[in-house]
Amino acid sequence: MTVDDVAVRTEESALGASKETLEDYTLRFAPRTYRRWTPAVVGASALGGIAYLADFSIGAGIGLSHGTANALLAIGVAAIVIFVTGFPLAYYGARYNLDLDLITRGSGFGYYGSVLTSVIFASFTFIFFATEGSIMAQGLRYAVGLPVWLGYLVSTVVIIPLVVYGMKALAKLQSWTNPLWLVLMVAPLVFLIVQDPDSVQRWLSYEGTSGSGVSTAAVLLGAGVCLSLMGQIGEQIDYLRFMPPRTAGNRRAWWISMILAGPGWVVFGALKQAIGVFMAVYVLGAVGEAAAVEPIEQFTGVFRQFVPPWLVVPLALVLVVLSQVKINVTNAYSGSLAWTNSVTRVTRRYPGRLVFVCVNLAISLVLMEADMFSFLNNVLSFYSNCAMAWVVTVATDIVLNKFVLKLSPKHPEFRRGMLYAVNPVGVVSFLASSILSIAVYFGLFGESLQPYSPLVAVVIAVLLTPLMAVLTRGRFYLRRTDDGIAEPLLDAEGNPSGTHYECVVCGQSYERPDLTASAVGDTICSLCLSTDRDGQHVLPAQPR
Structure with a gap:
């Protein structure tokens, strides 16, 4: 040739x-010629992507198993870790207008090394797409009697036309639907607490099926489930990368939007998880433990207290469908970006983002048809080890290796030829953190250490990332x-x-x-x- x-x-x-x-x-x-939105619009669009209802199921599952006290402590611990690790990533995404994969390349992983984390992130998007699609299918079955298998298909296909047109369409969808979603979410809870103040005490005193009081093991097990959401920062950055340049005129709005829509997403997520525990305890006696973790059952139980019976199911259905569409367009969009990033680098061919929209949705549909929702917390607990290893490694590289040790270049490089193919700093730290924490999770180091797998993932990544940078003297960042x-x-x-x-x-x-x-x-x-x-x-x- x-x-x-x-x-x-x-x-x-x-x-x-x-x-x-x-x-x-x-x-x-x-x-910047494309980034015409104000910081407030970008921030509101990013926050619209956290409208998912899985938080209610996650919180409910932890609370019913371990009790409210342990659940709230677990939610709080996870929220602190997610906020601290998410802050530097969100800042870099908004400041330098790059998605998390591009940031990861220059933050310890190398041009091809970050393919590992792109696959992890793509897995995050289809796992959560399947979770949210399952909740929507439950709502359709409850409201209109649609078979669950068909509900899975409907919840998948409806997303395709909404995600085709990228950020312009997503920004409009999220901004227009946020007010209605907030009203449907907040109003019934406020009414319920005002009408039945004793419900708060019943919630706080609930001890779960174990009934063992506050337990470090229970808190860490619950935190492990919540920490599986750490990968959500990647989806937030897929919006934040479209922030306008930070100037003297918009500095205040820029910082507020970046913090609220970046690491601040976890504040809203933690509130939803706590509310999920509250609603599960509230409806437990009426629907039983198995159904109490389903958001459609939770919200219909609450709506019955203050609206006519004929309006209960339609309102709950609107809330469920609206929430699932808002988050699953983001899951489908972010997943397509992650798959495209990986495949293009490995094959050096660009098959088109829309191809991977379909790939991601197909994998999600298979997971739904396999009834992933029934073992959701087990899936999330396992997955959280990999997600934490990745995010904590990148955050540590930014904070310690770039700004403290000054061994990693401060500007996030992502271009081919400028980076080495693989950087052992991030790759070794990520693999060691993932493998060890997964081994702990499966009990290979004894049952007593099993609940501490999230702590292992975080600590290993925090310690090994700067150690590897020192051992390699930062030689493998820039080619x-x-x-x-x-x-x-x-x-x-x-x-x-x-x-x-x-x-x-x-x-x-x-x-x-x-x-x-x-x-x-x-x-x-x-x-x-x-x-x-x-x-x-x-x-x-x-x-x-």
């Missing part, structure tokens, strides 16, 4: 990819420190530069952070570089 043939093939691949990604910048830095373009990546205010350059392969114009110099001349965009199968445009490594 001649050089001209290679160039034509690369150009055809890149042109197809550019058309697919121009809407939502699947594999790219999100340019090059110069991308061949004279202009700095950041402008005078520290925001990614908005200067446009033309890609030599696809002919499209992109902003400065998305390009590097090409080894054959001119500049090349990050996606065309990713799909350069022969590597002719990749800059050579700099001498050490």
